[in-house]
Amino acid sequence: MTVNLIDQFPEIEIKQNEPLSHYTNTKTGGPADWLAFPANVDQVQQLVTFAHDQKMPLTIIGNASNLIVKDGGIAGLVIITTAMKEISVHDTTVTADAGAAYIDVTKVARDHSLTGLEFAAGIPGSVGGAVFMNAGAYGGETQFVVSKATIMLPDGTIKELNNQELDFGYRHSSVQDNxxxxxxxxxxxxxxxxxxxxxxxxxxxxxxxxxxPLDLPSCGSVFKRPKGYYAGKLIHDAGLQGYTSGGAQVSTKHAGFIVNINHGTATDYLNVIHHVQKTVHDKFGVDLHTEVRIIGRD
Known part of the structure; x- marks a missing residue:
């Protein structure tokens, strides 16, 4: 028997076969079987527990800024957390829900004369995504400012992890592993x-x-920084700026970005990524690994 999640959870905003291209920063991505927008922790817990009990695939998405969803879409249940966006301040601690925009958190910190988050002023992701990826820019990283995070395990159990337990590394946290x-x-x-x-x-x-290239849809910085190199410089030196497949192009403004110039698809993005990886490896012997999260069905 196929469960209709809209009927199962009438109080939660849920859509069926919803194109994820409506939500990703690249404007690409196939449909989610089920797409839910929980408004609070209780609703997240209901959905996560249900998926766990039903053995339904579960995918969590925040602002979908550093993400490529394949054109086949995503099986099972996809949760987008952006309806959960409360931000509060107590003394020198800023507490933010997972769906809050990281940029909004930096503005609240600024308005309360709190320093430490300036590096994130332009990072387009959500708080949840920032913790998940240990987002960083201009010498700052999320790990330097997060004291703890509240998480929910796949069985619906809620727990707090301190900074050490989050096991931050370069574009990594323990949330990716559990x-x-x-x-x-x-x-x-x-x-x-x-x-x-x-x-x-x-x-x-x-x-x-x-x-x-902030004027065009993109997934932000595509590749992790290879040890001893800069991905953007390698791509530039390989003569790849402007390389285009379908509607996706290596940005002519910043070689580390791939932009959607003309109704590009996720397949176009992946074709550009693979061509860049092969060319850089052939020319310089350096392997470029993606920083952007690539998920979904082919």
Whole structure:
């Protein structure tokens, strides 16, 4: 018997066979069998427990900014957390729900004269995604500011993990290994000068806008930094800027980005990624590994 999740959970916003291209920053991606937008932890727990009990595949998505969903879509249940976006401040700690935009958290910190999150002023992901990936930019990383995160295990159990238990590494956290859902995170910051905080955020955002193709759909930085190299420089030196497959193109503004220039598909993105990886390996003997998360059916 096929379960209709819309009937099963009438109080939760759920869509069936919903194209994920409506939600990803690349504007690509096939349909989710079921797509849910829980508004609170209780609703997340209902969905996660149900998927676990039914042995239904479960995928968690935040802002879908550093993500490629394949054109075949995603089987089972997909949860998008962006309806959970509360941000609160207590002394020098900022607590944010998983679906809150990382950029919004930096603004709240700035408005309370709290320093430490300036590096994230332009990171387009969610808090959950930032913890999951240990998002970073301009020398800062999420691991330097997160004191703890509340997570939900695949069986619906809720627990807190401190910074050490989150086992942060380069674009890594323990959440990637245990199939957990990030529910919220605490950012431990310091009192600072609001004008100085604002100036630094403005400077980093100006630098980002000058270097990155923010005017076109993209999944952000595509490749991890190879040891001893910079991915963007290798791609540039390989003469790959402007390389196009279908509607996806290696950005002419920043070689580390792949942009959607003309109704590109996820397959177009993957074709560009594979061509870049092969060319860089052939020319320089360096293996480029993707930073972007690639999920879904072929």
């Amino acid at each position: 199939g957990a859902v990030v529910l919220s995170a605490d950012f431990q910051l310091k009192k600072g000068d609001q004008a100085a905080i604002t100036a630094k955020m403005d400077d980093l955002n100006a630098r980002r806008a000058a270097k990155q």
